[in-house]
Amino acid sequence: MAYAYLFKYIIIGDTGVGKSCLLLQFTDKRFQPVHDLTIGVEFGARMITIDGKQIKLQIWDTAGQEAFRSITRSYYRGAAGALLVYDITRRDTFNHLTTWLEDARQHSNSNMVIMLIGNKSDLESRREVKKEEGEAFAREHGLVFMETSAKTAANVEEAFINTAKEIYEKIQEGVFDINNEANGIKIGPQHSTAGGASGAGGAGAGGAAGGGCC
Amino acid sequence: MHTSDSEDFESADEGHGSPEKKERKKRLSSSNYSDNALETAQQPQEPKSSSTSVKNVAKETDGWDDFDIDDNEPIAPPPSKANVPDKKLEVEQKQSNVKADQKSQDTGWDDFDDWGQDDATSTQKTEPPKPQAKPQPAQPDPNIKEVTDRLAAASTGGSGGWGWGWSVDSLLSTATAGISNITSQVSQGISTVLETGIGAPDPEELARSSLRANEAKAKAPAPINTAEDVTVQGGATEGPPGPGNAGDAAFPFGSLFSGVSKFVETTGTKVISGGLDTLETIGKKTMEVLQDGDPGLAKKRALLGLGAGDKPVLSQVLREAKAKADEDDRVREEKREAKEVHYENLFDDFEGLVHLEALEMLSKQVSMRIEERMRSVDADKRQDIKETLQQVAELCEMPEEEEDDHEAPSEGVSKADAFHERLQAATQDLGLKLQFQPLVKQYTDILAYISSTEDTAVRAIYKRAVSGLAHSTALSVQQYHKAAEMLLVKPRRSTADEADALTQMTVVLTKHISELATLFTEKLNALPSDNQEQVNTYITNIFLEAGNSSTYIQNAFQLALPILQIGAV
Numbered sequence: 001m002a003y004a005y006l007f008k009y010i011i012i013g014d015t016g017v018g019k020s021c022l023l024l025q026f027t028d029k030r031f032q033p034v035h036d037l038t039i040g041v042e043f044g045a046r047m048i049t050i051d052g053k054q055i056k057l058q059i060w061d062t063a064g065q066e067a068f069r070s071i072t073r074s075y076y077r078g079a080a081g082a083l084l085v086y087d088i089t090r091r092d093t094f095n096h097l098t099t100w101l102e103d104a105r106q107h108s109n110s111n112m113v114i115m116l117i118g119n120k121s122d123l124e125s126r127r128e129v130k131k132e133e134g135e136a137f138a139r140e141h142g143l144v145f146m147e148t149s150a151k152t153a154a155n156v157e158e159a160f161i162n163t164a165k166e167i168y169e170k171i172q173e174g175v176f177d178i179n180n181e182a183n184g185i186k187i188g189p190q191h192s193t194a195g196g197a198s199g200a201g202g203a204g205a206g207g208a209a210g211g212g213c214c
Numbered sequence: 215m216h217t218s219d220s221e222d223f224e225s226a227d228e229g230h231g232s233p234e235k236k237e238r239k240k241r242l243s244s245s246n247y248s249d250n251a252l253e254t255a256q257q258p259q260e261p262k263s264s265s266t267s268v269k270n271v272a273k274e275t276d277g278w279d280d281f282d283i284d285d286n287e288p289i290a291p292p293p294s295k296a297n298v299p300d301k302k303l304e305v306e307q308k309q310s311n312v313k314a315d316q317k318s319q320d321t322g323w324d325d326f327d328d329w330g331q332d333d334a335t336s337t338q339k340t341e342p343p344k345p346q347a348k349p350q351p352a353q354p355d356p357n358i359k360e361v362t363d364r365l366a367a368a369s370t371g372g373s374g375g376w377g378w379g380w381s382v383d384s385l386l387s388t389a390t391a392g393i394s395n396i397t398s399q400v401s402q403g404i405s406t407v408l409e410t411g412i413g414a415p416d417p418e419e420l421a422r423s424s425l426r427a428n429e430a431k432a433k434a435p436a437p438i439n440t441a442e443d444v445t446v447q448g449g450a451t452e453g454p455p456g457p458g459n460a461g462d463a464a465f466p467f468g469s470l471f472s473g474v475s476k477f478v479e480t481t482g483t484k485v486i487s488g489g490l491d492t493l494e495t496i497g498k499k500t501m502e503v504l505q506d507g508d509p510g511l512a513k514k515r516a517l518l519g520l521g522a523g524d525k526p527v528l529s530q531v532l533r534e535a536k537a538k539a540d541e542d543d544r545v546r547e548e549k550r551e552a553k554e555v556h557y558e559n560l561f562d563d564f565e566g567l568v569h570l571e572a573l574e575m576l577s578k579q580v581s582m583r584i585e586e587r588m589r590s591v592d593a594d595k596r597q598d599i600k601e602t603l604q605q606v607a608e609l610c611e612m613p614e615e616e617e618d619d620h621e622a623p624s625e626g627v628s629k630a631d632a633f634h635e636r637l638q639a640a641t642q643d644l645g646l647k648l649q650f651q652p653l654v655k656q657y658t659d660i661l662a663y664i665s666s667t668e669d670t671a672v673r674a675i676y677k678r679a680v681s682g683l684a685h686s687t688a689l690s691v692q693q694y695h696k697a698a699e700m701l702l703v704k705p706r707r708s709t710a711d712e713a714d715a716l717t718q719m720t721v722v723l724t725k726h727i728s729e730l731a732t733l734f735t736e737k738l739n740a741l742p743s744d745n746q747e748q749v750n751t752y753i754t755n756i757f758l759e760a761g762n763s764s765t766y767i768q769n770a771f772q773l774a775l776p777i778l779q780i781g782a783v
Contacts, residue, residue: 075572
């Protein structure tokens with residue numbers, strides 16, 4: 001598939017907060033209540049459109065288990081966006097946020113856009129972390145905040161897409177050097193969005209006009 | 215036949231609806247389409263048209279009449295009732311053209327056509343007729359208006375996107391260099407026009423429609439009308455063209471018509487009238503410039519010793535334009551196909567690249583840790599570590615010549631199961647639970663495909679082969695990535711066993727890849743093919759991509775090496 005940009009995302013957070021479920025909901029639009037423990041990192045990808053441009057989100061869904069922490073840290077590098085996820089029904093997952101955030105800030109580039117996500121918003125009756133607390137944490141650390149439910153899909157799209165929009169804005173502002181792949185942004189293969197006639201260095205003498213006439 | 219040649223140039227002069235011509239047109243009109251409707255539609259403007267040309271007619275009756283194209287001929291296929299708006303459109307177009315051409319008509323076409331017959335009389339002396347000779351008819355509808363505007367812009371030489379690409383100045387200077395030069399320029403111009411102007415159908419569509427057109431031609435006489443229309447539009451004096459090919463063969467402009475008839479097929483009136491009008495405009499302009507200061511082209515003709523020579527040149531030009539369009543079409547199709555079976559793209563789609571990338575990140579990080587450890591110890595210990603690292607690396611060298619103990623799968627065990635068993639046997643000392651199901655399933659699918667007789671298209675099999683190889687490779691690379699991750703969190707390491715197991719796994723996987731390649735190439739070879747050369751190319755490519763796959767797999771294995779090594783130091 002041709003795309004204008006590729007953004008690399010990582011999803012981080014304690015084990016069992018629903019990282020893989022969020023990814024599955026975003027890429028496949030389905031929910032799987034029982035999920036194998038993630039080993040190391042798994043991948044997902046989806047195409048979105050921002051400002052008329054095709055953007056491929058390549059999502060690295062990391063293992064939350066403590067054992068894999070040293071491994072997953074090596075994957076932070078070169079991510080343009082991160083979803084930092086906690087479970088609103090488990091206060092400890094919220095309490096660990098500071099550690100996760102430090103880790104992320106230390107091992108990734110400073111421009112990485114971080115979205116804080118309080119997942120499982122469908123389980124209101126078991127809520128242990130108030131929405132206001134999440135908002136306060138996000139404000140304090142300069143993050144974007146959202147409560148989501150991978151089960152009902154509430155806010156899932158928005159979480160991924162808003163992050164992408166933020167990254168895109170940073171590109172427009174020149175904050176990201178898109179030519180440095182360490183920023184987690186790749187420029188897509190140079191396909192014209194229409195027609196599919198690839199440039200190929202203008203080999204077609206006289207200009208093989210695609211569909212751009214009149 | 216000769217006369218018909220020369221007449222092809224004259225589609226230019228619309229608007230000279232003199233009575234004689236009308237009669238002539240009736241004689242000429244070979245097809246049975248209903249001019250009458252059109253004529254009535256044009257009736258109101260007829261007098262005005264003639265009035266503009268009255269002066270000319272008086273002087274140059276022979277010139278105009280001979281070449282006159284019947285303005286009233288519909289350019290497009292027989293108009294049906296539904297086509298009425300189209301006709302209106304044509305009328306509009308013609309009017310606007312006529313207006314634009316008024317300036318040049320006297321100097322241009324007449325002289326061109328009857329070379330030197332009346333040079334003296336027809337030199338550019340006629341003033342442009344009163345601009346308002348032809349008032350616009352009732353306000354045209356917006357669509358039509360747009361077209362007319364564009365036509366007008368093109369006719370006046372404006373660069374209105376119609377491909378009037380070169381300036382008159384440059385043309386003029388080129389003109390002295392010789393007509394052949396110019397024709398080559400014109401050829402570029404024409405091809406530009408053909409490709410970019412007039413919203414012509416893209417070559418793919420064109421090719422498809424040409425197929426359709428040919429079929430239609432073969433089937434029924436009715437569709438021939440299209441071709442005939444074009445012929446008449448071109449001003450041919452010959453009788454009704456025989457069933458298509460007679461005219462084509464004998465007619466030097468056959469390529470024009472076959473090309474043009476495709477246009478008609480696809481886009482109908484607008485395109486063809488627009489296209490021909492544009493060509494006319496180009497021709498007129500060219501002649502206008504050429505004759506500047508050289509009435510009747512007498513000097514230039516003398517200089518070049520040109521007789522009727524440049525008419526075939528025009529047909530040549532058009533042929534070239536057509537050939538070029540075909541070529542572009544082919545190239546584009548090839549590119550699209552190439553993208554579809556592009557190994558790297560497929561490998562990426564199957565997540566092979568991203569696993570490789572992740573594995574590489576791990577590998578680098580672990581290498582750094584090993585180096586750190588070496589720096590932190592004294593020289594003696596460092597030497598020990600170096601030796602250990604070397605030993606592990608040696609363990610991971612691929613066996614030179616695998617003793618071909620391809621334990622023939624025992625009875626009752628499917629090939630896929632045997633593959634699974636081999637993988638498990640190879641990796642049992644790894645101490646990890648690797649998931650081979652995706653690889654086995656993919657193999658099962660391929661085996662089913664190979665034994666099925668559904669796909670017999672060489673191309674389809676080739677595509678499946680490349681995608682199958684890319685998929686297998688991606689799944690294999692994933693195994694190394696997962697193995698590396700699990701080894702790094704494994705509590706108790708046994709490096710020698712692990713190294714041996716991964717080496718065995720690499721052997722099994724690379725053999726698997728070459729087996730897949732063999733399966734696909736055998737299937738290709740088994741097919742009866744009328745294009746053996748193409749099949750051979752495909753087979754070569756399949757083995758090439760299989761080599762590519764093996765390289766990826768061995769690279770992944772090498773990336774895993776530091777992860778094995780760190781367990782030993």
